[in-house]
Amino acid sequence: MSLVPFDDRDGWIWLDGQFVPWREAKVHVLTHGLHYASSVFEGERMYGGEIFKLTEHTERLFKSAEILDFKIPYTVAEIDEACKATAAKNGLTDCYVRPIAWRGSEMIGVSAQQTKIHVAIAVWEWPSYFDPATKAKGIRLTWAKYQRPDPKTAPVAAKAAGLYMICTISKHAAEKDGYADAMMLDYRGYVAEATGANVFFVKDGVLHTPKPDCFLDGITRRTVIDIAKGKGIAVIERHIQKEELSGFTECFIVGTAAEVTPVSEVGEFTFTPGKLSLDLMDTYAALVRGQAMAEA
Ligand SMILES: Cc1ncc(COP(=O)(O)O)c(C=O)c1O
Secondary structure, three states: OOOOOOOOOOOEEEEOOEEEEHHHOOOOOOOHHHHHOOEEEOOEEEEOOEEOOHHHHHHHHHHHHHHOOOOOOOOHHHHHHHHHHHHHHOOOOOEEEEEEEEEOOOOOOOOOOOOOEEEEEEEEOOOOOOOHHHHHHOEEEEEOOOOEOOOOOOOOOOOEHHHHHHHHHHHHHHHHOOOOEEEEEEOOOEEEEEOOOEEEEEEOOEEEEEOOOOOOOOHHHHHHHHHHHHOOOOEEEEOOEHHHHHHOOEEEEEEOOOEEEEEEEEOOEEOOOOHHHHHHHHHHHHHHOOOOOOOO
16 A cells, blocks of 8 residues: 655644644654643544534534643634634645644653643545445444443543554554454443444344443534434434344444444444445435535
C-alpha cells in the first residue's frame, strides 16, 4: 500500500489561532501530550460544505478537555469557525476534520499545571472508512483482547488519546488475522463497541444497542437512534451479553468515520446485512448530506 505520510502533505493546518503550512505544523519531542497522553481530539465529517453536528463535536472536545483537567483557550464558537475556515483554506467541501488539543512542553512530569494548552485543526479527504462493496456485504470483526475500562479506572466519557491505546493494539491484532476490526467487551464482560465505532444489533425488527456507561456515547449513535425512532423502530439501550449475539439477525457499527457499516461476523457469530441495516445506512447517508429525514 502506498502511503502519503501525514506530515508530508500540501495544505494548511490551523495551529493555535494561525494557519501554518502543513509541513511546518510541528511540536517538540518533549511535549506533555506525547509523553503522558494529555490530549483530546474530535473526528468530524464535512459533507457538501457543512460539518455534520459541528457544535456537538466542539462541545464534546471542550468537555473532554475539562475531564482531563485542562481548559481550551478559545470559545466553542471560535473553534467551530476555525474548523470551517480550515476546510475552506484547503479548498475542501467533503472531508474529515480533526481538531486536537493538548498540553505543551513547558513541563514534563506527571504534574503539568503550567503547560500551555495548544489546539490544532487539520482536514483531509477521507471518502469512506470501508469501500462500498465491503460495506454492503458486511465487515468481519473478531474479539478484542482488551476490554473497555471501568469508569473508576479511566475517564471513559472523554475522547482522549490515552483511551485509544487499547483500540490500536486490538485493531492491529484483528487486521493481522484478516478481520476489518475488533469488537470490545467491557470490564464486566458485556458487549461494548468496536475500536472506533458504536454497535447496534437487530432482532424481530427491534434495535438493541449497548448502554454507553463505560464508553463514548457517539454522536452517530445518538443520530441513528433518532432516525430509527423517527421511523417507528423501537430501540432498546441495555447491557448485552456476548452469548446473546446468537439471537440477533443483523449487526452494524456506527461512527463519524465508519458512518453506518453493516457487520457480517463478530467472532463466532454471523449476521446477514438486512433491510433494517441497509435502510438506516442509506437514511444516515442522506441525512448527513442535508436531506430531510422525511424525504430520505
Ligand atoms: C471508541 C469510539 N467509539 C465510538 C465512536 C463514535 O463516535 P462518533 O459517532 O461521535 O464519531 C468513536 C468515534 O469517534 C470512537 O472512536
